[in-house]
Amino acid sequence: MASRLNPYISFNGDAREAMEFYKSIFGGTLALSTFGEFGNDGDGADKIMHGMLETDDGYTLMGADTPPGMPYTPGDNITVSLSGDDADVLRRYWEKLSGSGSVSVPLEKQMWGDEFGACTDKFGISWMVNIGAPQS
Structure with missing residues (x-):
């Protein structure tokens, strides 16, 4: 593997x-x-x-x-990135992740040509979604 x-x-x-x-x-x-x-x-x-x-x-x-007695620091040490070219799937994930959370960067076309957005879900976890621009 x-x-x-x-x-x-x-x-x-x-x-x-x-x-x-x-x-x-x-x-x-x-x-x-x-x-x-x-x-x-x-x-x-x-x-x-x-x-x-x-x-x-x-x-x-x-x-x-987090086990009892261990410190818990929510969301400040991880961001999960989802990327690819399956726009419909990635947009569906974005809607569900951001829908009950907060959006820091709206999912929209960026200067590098891809659609990109960043949000924090309802559990305090940061997510980035990048939808690759169609190749010509």
Whole structure:
């Protein structure tokens, strides 16, 4: 298997909801494991120790709840970039990601010829979407 770059996002107790939200956008197979499944019977046993979404388009997104006692810094250390030339699919992702979040750069044609937008979703995660300009 070739090397892959997989974004891994830390959440503050809402990893299950976030990963299910991303599955509703991208589709695919979502696998979630809780801390309790790995022997933690105390507080947070039902929280996500590891989640992995593998989409039919070949994306892999991983995430987990931050374990108790560890610092949580939402969204300032990760941005997920989606790019390609399937404009309809990428626009659909953009609408769903930005719809309940905030837009910092509207999805529109940029000086380099592509459509590009940047947003933060309702979980505080930053996203960039780049739709490649048709090649002539």
